[in-house]
Amino acid sequence: MKPIEHADATPDVQAVYDDIKRTRGVPDVNNFWKMAAHHPATLRRTWESLKEVMAPGTLDPMTKEMIFLAVSITNGCTYCIRSHEAAARKAGMTDAQHGELLAVVGMANETNRLANGYQVEVDAALLDR
Amino acid sequence: MKPIEHADATPDVQAVYDDIKRTRGVPDVNNFWKMAAHHPATLRRTWESLKEVMAPGTLDPMTKEMIFLAVSITNGCTYCIRSHEAAARKAGMTDAQHGELLAVVGMANETNRLANGYQVEVDAALLDR
Amino acid sequence: MKPIEHADATPDVQAVYDDIKRTRGVPDVNNFWKMAAHHPATLRRTWESLKEVMAPGTLDPMTKEMIFLAVSITNGCTYCIRSHEAAARKAGMTDAQHGELLAVVGMANETNRLANGYQVEVDAALLDR
Amino acid sequence: MKPIEHADATPDVQAVYDDIKRTRGVPDVNNFWKMAAHHPATLRRTWESLKEVMAPGTLDPMTKEMIFLAVSITNGCTYCIRSHEAAARKAGMTDAQHGELLAVVGMANETNRLANGYQVEVDAALLDR
Amino acid sequence: MKPIEHADATPDVQAVYDDIKRTRGVPDVNNFWKMAAHHPATLRRTWESLKEVMAPGTLDPMTKEMIFLAVSITNGCTYCIRSHEAAARKAGMTDAQHGELLAVVGMANETNRLANGYQVEVDAALLDR
Amino acid sequence: MKPIEHADATPDVQAVYDDIKRTRGVPDVNNFWKMAAHHPATLRRTWESLKEVMAPGTLDPMTKEMIFLAVSITNGCTYCIRSHEAAARKAGMTDAQHGELLAVVGMANETNRLANGYQVEVDAALLDR
Numbered sequence: 001m002k003p004i005e006h007a008d009a010t011p012d013v014q015a016v017y018d019d020i021k022r023t024r025g026v027p028d029v030n031n032f033w034k035m036a037a038h039h040p041a042t043l044r045r046t047w048e049s050l051k052e053v054m055a056p057g058t059l060d061p062m063t064k065e066m067i068f069l070a071v072s073i074t075n076g077c078t079y080c081i082r083s084h085e086a087a088a089r090k091a092g093m094t095d096a097q098h099g100e101l102l103a104v105v106g107m108a109n110e111t112n113r114l115a116n117g118y119q120v121e122v123d124a125a126l127l128d129r
Numbered sequence: 130m131k132p133i134e135h136a137d138a139t140p141d142v143q144a145v146y147d148d149i150k151r152t153r154g155v156p157d158v159n160n161f162w163k164m165a166a167h168h169p170a171t172l173r174r175t176w177e178s179l180k181e182v183m184a185p186g187t188l189d190p191m192t193k194e195m196i197f198l199a200v201s202i203t204n205g206c207t208y209c210i211r212s213h214e215a216a217a218r219k220a221g222m223t224d225a226q227h228g229e230l231l232a233v234v235g236m237a238n239e240t241n242r243l244a245n246g247y248q249v250e251v252d253a254a255l256l257d258r
Numbered sequence: 259m260k261p262i263e264h265a266d267a268t269p270d271v272q273a274v275y276d277d278i279k280r281t282r283g284v285p286d287v288n289n290f291w292k293m294a295a296h297h298p299a300t301l302r303r304t305w306e307s308l309k310e311v312m313a314p315g316t317l318d319p320m321t322k323e324m325i326f327l328a329v330s331i332t333n334g335c336t337y338c339i340r341s342h343e344a345a346a347r348k349a350g351m352t353d354a355q356h357g358e359l360l361a362v363v364g365m366a367n368e369t370n371r372l373a374n375g376y377q378v379e380v381d382a383a384l385l386d387r
Numbered sequence: 388m389k390p391i392e393h394a395d396a397t398p399d400v401q402a403v404y405d406d407i408k409r410t411r412g413v414p415d416v417n418n419f420w421k422m423a424a425h426h427p428a429t430l431r432r433t434w435e436s437l438k439e440v441m442a443p444g445t446l447d448p449m450t451k452e453m454i455f456l457a458v459s460i461t462n463g464c465t466y467c468i469r470s471h472e473a474a475a476r477k478a479g480m481t482d483a484q485h486g487e488l489l490a491v492v493g494m495a496n497e498t499n500r501l502a503n504g505y506q507v508e509v510d511a512a513l514l515d516r
Numbered sequence: 517m518k519p520i521e522h523a524d525a526t527p528d529v530q531a532v533y534d535d536i537k538r539t540r541g542v543p544d545v546n547n548f549w550k551m552a553a554h555h556p557a558t559l560r561r562t563w564e565s566l567k568e569v570m571a572p573g574t575l576d577p578m579t580k581e582m583i584f585l586a587v588s589i590t591n592g593c594t595y596c597i598r599s600h601e602a603a604a605r606k607a608g609m610t611d612a613q614h615g616e617l618l619a620v621v622g623m624a625n626e627t628n629r630l631a632n633g634y635q636v637e638v639d640a641a642l643l644d645r
Numbered sequence: 646m647k648p649i650e651h652a653d654a655t656p657d658v659q660a661v662y663d664d665i666k667r668t669r670g671v672p673d674v675n676n677f678w679k680m681a682a683h684h685p686a687t688l689r690r691t692w693e694s695l696k697e698v699m700a701p702g703t704l705d706p707m708t709k710e711m712i713f714l715a716v717s718i719t720n721g722c723t724y725c726i727r728s729h730e731a732a733a734r735k736a737g738m739t740d741a742q743h744g745e746l747l748a749v750v751g752m753a754n755e756t757n758r759l760a761n762g763y764q765v766e767v768d769a770a771l772l773d774r
Contacts, residue, residue, distance in 0.1 A: 001247065030254075032240070035247035039357025045436055046243065046364070052432060053232045058225040063192055064233050070196045071237035073633040074203045076334050076721055079244040080237070081635060082255045096187040099684025102633040103182045104193050106691075108200035108209070110626035111161070114175065115208040116597060117589040117618040118130065118164035125159075126211045168615025174697060175622075178690055202375040205463055205592050210377060228426025231375040235433075239368035246331040246360040248339060259505065288512075290498070293505035297744025303568060304501065304751075307561055311490045316483040321450055322491050325457045329495035332461045334721050337502040338495070340513045354445040361440045362451050366458035366467070369419070372433065373466040376388065376422035383417075384469045460762040463592050468761060486555025489762040493562075497755035503726060504718040504747040517763065546770075548756070551763035562759065569748045574741040579708055580749050583715045587753035590719045595760040596753070598771045612703040619698045620709050624716035624725070627677070630691065631724040634646065634680035641675075642727045 003034030013037045016047050023051060030083060062091035070105045132163030142166045145176050152180060159212060191220035199234045261292030271295045274305050281309060288341060320349035328363045390421030400424045403434050410438060417470060449478035457492045519550030529553045532563050539567060546599060578607035586621045648679030658682045661692050668696060675728060707736035715750045 006017050006028075016037075020029045036043040054064050065088035072080035085098070093101075135146055135157075145166075149158045165172040183193050194217035201209035214227070222230075264275050264286075274295075278287045294301040312322050323346035330338035343356070351359075393404055393415075403424075407416045423430040441451050452475035459467035472485070480488075522533050522544075532553075536545045552559040570580050581604035588596035601614070609617075651662055651673075661682075665674045681688040699709050710733035717725035730743070738746075 003250075030252045031249045032244055032247075035249045036243060038247070038353065039361065041439065042243070042357060042361045042364075045361075045439060046240065049432055049436060050236055050240070052428065053229075053236045057229050058223060059229045059233075063195070064229070066192070067196060067199045067230060067233045068237045069633075070199050071203050071234055072241055073629050074200050075238070075241045076628075076632050077241040077244055078632075078635070079249045079251055080241050081632060082251050084237075086255055094187060095683065099687060100182075100186050100188045100193070101196060102630060103684065103687050103690075104188075104196045105200055105633060106626040106630045106687075107179055107182045108197045108213075109204070109629045110622040111175065111179070112201055112204045112206040112209050112592075113589050113625045114165060114171070114618060114622050115161055115206055116592050116594075117621060118161075118167070119594070119597060120160045120164045120208045121132075122208055122211050123159045126215055167611065168619065170697065171615060171619050171622075174619075174694055178694060181686065181690060202371050205370075205374050207374075207377070210374060224425065228429060231372060232426065232429045232432075234375060235368040235372045235429075238371045239364040241334075242331050242367045243360060243364045245334050245336075245339060246327075246363060248336070261508075288510045289507045290502060290505075293507045294501060296505070296740065297748065299568065300501070300744060300748050300751075303565055303748075304498065307565060308494055308498070310557065310561060311487075311494045315487050316481060317487045317491075321453070322487070324450070325454060325488060325491045326495045328454045328457045329461050329492055330499055332458050333496070333499045335499040335502055337507045337509055338499050340509050342495075344513055352445060358440075358444050358446045358451070359454060362446075362454045363458055365437055365440045366455045366471075367462070369433065369437070370459055370462045370464040370467050372423060372429070373419055373464055376419075376425070378418045378422045378466045379390075380466055380469050381417045384473055460758050463757075463761050465761075465764070468764060482554065486558060489759060490555065490558050490561075492762060493558075493755040493759050496758045497751040499721075500718050500754045501747060501751045503721050503723075504714075504750060506723070506726060519766075546768045547765045548760055548763075551765045552759060554763070558759070562756065566752055566756070569745075569752045573745050574739060575745045575749075579711070580745070582708070583712060583746060583749045584753045586712045586715045587719050587750055588757055590716050591754070591757045593757040593760055595765045595767055596757050598767050600753075602771055610703060616698075616702050616704045616709070617712060620704075620712045621716055623695055623698045624713045624729075625720070627691065627695070628717055628720045628722040628725050630681060630687070631677055631722055634677075634683070636676045636680045636724045637648075638724055638727050639675045642731055 001035065001038055003031050004037040005034065009037060010040065013040050013043060016040075016043050019051075020047060032079065032083065060091075062088060062093055065091050066093060066097075066101050070101060070108075073102070073105050074109060130164065130167055132160050133166040134163065138166060139169065142169055142172060145169075145172050148180075149176060161208065161212065189220075191217060191222055194220050195222060195226075195230050199230060199237075202231070202234050203238060259293065259296055261289050262295040263292065267295060268298065271298055271301060274298075274301050277309075278305060290337065290341065318349075320346060320351055323349050324351060324355075324359050328359065328366075331360070331363050332367060388422065388425055390418050391424040392421065396424060397427065400427050400430060403427075403430050406438075407434060419466065419470065447478075449475060449480055452478050453480060453484075453488050457488065457495075460489070460492050461496060517551065517554055519547050520553040521550065525553060526556065529556050529559060532556075532559050535567075536563060548595065548599065576607075578604060578609055581607050582609060582613075582617050586617065586624075589618070589621050590625060646680065646683055648676050649682040650679065654682060655685065658685050658688060661685075661688050664696075665692060677724065677728065705736075707733060707738055710736050711738060711742075711746050715746065715753075718747070718750050719754060 017029050036046055065084055069084040069088050072084055146158050165175055194213055198213040198217055201213055264272055275287050294304055323342055327342040327346055330342055404416050423433055452471055456471040456475055459471055522530055533545050552562055581600055585600040585604055588600055651659055662674050681691055710729055714729040714733055717729055
C-alpha cells in the first residue's frame with residue numbers, strides 16, 4: 001500500500017486533506033493521513049476526533065503533544081514518536097523540556113514494573129477518594 | 130510479602146522514609162515505598178531518581194505528574210494510575226484537565242496502532258530534522 | 259545471526275521446512291522459520307503449535323489471520339504485521355475488510371485506555387456470568 | 388469518581404445514554420459510559436466512533452467483537468475483556484470459537500516475541516507488495 | 517466460566533492433569549490449567565510446550581522461572597506474577613535475588629523507553645555481528 | 646538529534662563517558678549514551694543506576710543481561726535487543742542458552758494472554774503466601 005496523494009484522491013478524501021492543511025497551516029498532509037485515506041471513513045473519523053481532542057482547552061497544545069509523545073514512546077511507535085516530537089517542538093517544547101519529558105517517561109515505565117513486581121496494594125487513602 | 134512499616138524498618142530504610150515524608154510534606158510514605166523497602170538498595174535508588182526527576186524544572190510538577198499518569202494508563206498499572214492521578218490532582222489538575230488528558234491518551238493509543246497497521250513511512254521532512 | 263537455508267540445514271530442520279512447504283503449498287519457507295531454525299526444538303514446537311492452532315476449525319482461516327494481525331498491530335511487531343497481513347489477504351481479506359479491522363483495532367486500543375484511566379468497575383451483570 | 392446515573396446526568400449526557408440504549412436494545416448503559424460521562428465530549432465522541440466502527444460492514448459484528456477481545460486480552464484490560472467477551476457471545480460466539488480465539492491470541496503473542504528476539508528481516512517477497 | 521475440577525473433567529483432560537501433577541510432584545493442578553481445560557486442545561498443547569520449554573537444559577529451572585517472571589511483570593499479568601514468583605522461589609530464588617531481578621526489570625523498562633525516546637541508532641559494531 | 650561524541654561533550658558528560666569506558670573496559674561508549682548526553686542529568690543518573698543494578702550481586706552478570714534481554718524482546722525495542730543480546734553473549738551466553746531464553750520469553754508471552762483471556766483467579770495457595 002502506497003500513500004494516496006491529493007491529486008489521486010476522491011473528493012471526500014481531498015476535503016479532509018484540505019481541512020487538515022487549513023487547520024494546521026501546512027502545505028501538505030503527512031504520510032499518516034495519506035495511508036489512512038485507504039479507508040476514507042477512518043480518515044474522516046480519526047481527523048475529526050484528533051482535531052477536537054488536540055484543540056486548545058484547559059490543557060495547552062504543547063502539553064497535549066507532550067502527553068501524546070509520552071504514550072508513543074511507551075508503545076515504541078517510531079512514526080508517532082517522530083511526528084509528535086516534531087509537533088511538540090513546533091508548539092514550543094524546548095530541548096530541556098524534551099529531556100525532562102523523557103526522564104519522566106523512563107521513570108514511569110520503571111516504577112510501573114516495580115509496582116507490578118512487588119504487587120503493591122492500593123493505599124487505603126487512595127481508595128477513599 | 131507485606132509492607133514494611135517505619136517501626137519495623139532498618140535505620141537506612143527509615144532514613145529514606147523520613148526524606149520522602151519531609152520532601153513531600155506527608156505524615157507517612159505510601160505502600161509503594163513500603164514494598165520497595167524489601168530491597169533497600171532499590172528503595173534508595175528509586176527514591177533518589179524520582180526525587181530528582183519529578184522536581185520542578187522546565188516542566189512544572191503538574192505536567193510531570195500528568196505525563197506519569199499517561200504512561201501508567203497506557204501500561205494498565207492500577208496502583209500507578211491511582212497514586213499518580215492523586216498526585217496530579219494535588220498538584221492542581223482539575224476534572225476538566227483530567228478529562229482532556231484521558232482523551233489525548235486514548236487518541237494516542239488509537240493512532241499509534243493505525244500507524245502500525247498501515248505501516249506508515251516516516252515523512253522525509255521529519256527525517257531531515 | 260543469518261537465516262538458515264534448506265541446503266545448509268540439518269535433516270530434522272529440513273523435515274520441518276518440508277512440512278511447512280507442503281502444508282502451505284509454498285516453494286520456500288519465510289525468514290521467521292529460517293531464524294527459528296537456530297534452535298531446532300523451537301522451530302519444531304512452534305510449527306506444530308501454529309499448524310494446529312491456525313487450521314480451519316470453528317473459525318475460518320481468514321478470521322484467524324485477522325485476529326493474529328490485530329494482536330501484531332497492537333504489539334507493534336513489524337515482521338508479524340507484514341507477514342500476517344499477507345496471509346490474511348491470501349485467505350481472502352479484502353481492502354475494505356482490512357480497513358474495518360484496523361478501525362476496530364484502533365478503537366479497542368483507545369477504549370482499553372479510557373477504561374484504565376477511568377478505573378471502570380466491572381458491571382455486576384458481567385460478574386454474574 | 389463514581390459512575391453517573393441517568394437521573395443525575397445533564398441532558399446532553401442523557402441523550403447519549405438514550406442513543407446507546409436504543410441502538411443496542413439494552414435497558415441501561417454499562418459502567419464504561421457512566422464513567423466517560425465525567426467528560427461529556429469524550430462520552431459523545433467515543434460513542435459516535437464506536438457506533439460507526441462496530442456497525443455491520445464487510446465484517447460481521449461477531450468478528451468485530453472477537454478482534455476487539457483479542458486486543459483487550461493482549462493489553463490485559465480486565466474490564467474490556469469481560470465486556471467484549473460478553474458482547475462477542477451475545478453476537479453468537481460459541482465456547483469452541485472462544486477457545487480457538489484465545490489459542491490464536493496466545494500464539495500471536497508468542498511468535499511476535501520470537502520474531503523480535505531473532506530480529507527477523509521482512510522477506511523480500513513481502514516488501515514487494 | 518469456572519475452573520474444571522478433576523472429578524468433572526473428561527478422560528483426556530484428566531490425563532493432562534495427572535501428567536502435570538506427576539511431573540511437578542504436586543497434589544493438584546492450579547487454576548490456570550483448570551481454566552485452559554475449557555478448550556482441551558489448548559490445555560494439552562500448552563502443557564506439552566511448557567513441559568518441554570521449562571525443563572532443565574543449558575539454563576537451570578530457577579533462571580527460566582526468573583525470565584518468565586520478568587516477562588510477566590513487564591506485561592502486568594497478576595496471575596502470572598504470583599504463580600511464577602512462587603515457582604522461582606520453589607526453584608531456589610532468594611529474597612535478595614528477587615530484589616535484584618525486580619531492579620533489572622525496572623531498569624530495562626526505563627532504558628527501553630529512553631532508547632525509543634531518543635530514537636537511538638543501532639551501533640555499527642552491533643550490526644556487524 | 647545526533648549522538649554527542651567525546652570531543653564535543655562538556656566536561657561532566659566526558660566524565661560519565663570515561664567512567665563507562667573504564668568500568669566496562671571498552672574503547673568508546675555506544676550510541677545510547679551519546680544520545681542520553683543531550684540531557685546530562687539523565688546521562689549521569691541512568692549510568693549510575695545501571696552501574697549499580699547490573700553489577701555482580703546474588704545474580705551473575707549473564708543472568709542479569711538475559712533478564713534485560715527478555716524484557717527488551719517483550720517490549721519490542723530493537724536497539725535494546727541488539728545491545729543486550731551482545732552484552733549477554735559477552736558475559737558468556739551460548740547459542741543454546743539464547744535459544745532457550747527466547748523459547749521461555751515466547752511461552753511467557755503466550756501464557757500471560759491465556760491467563761488474561763480465561764480471567765484466571767489467583768489460586769488460594771498463592772494468596773496465602
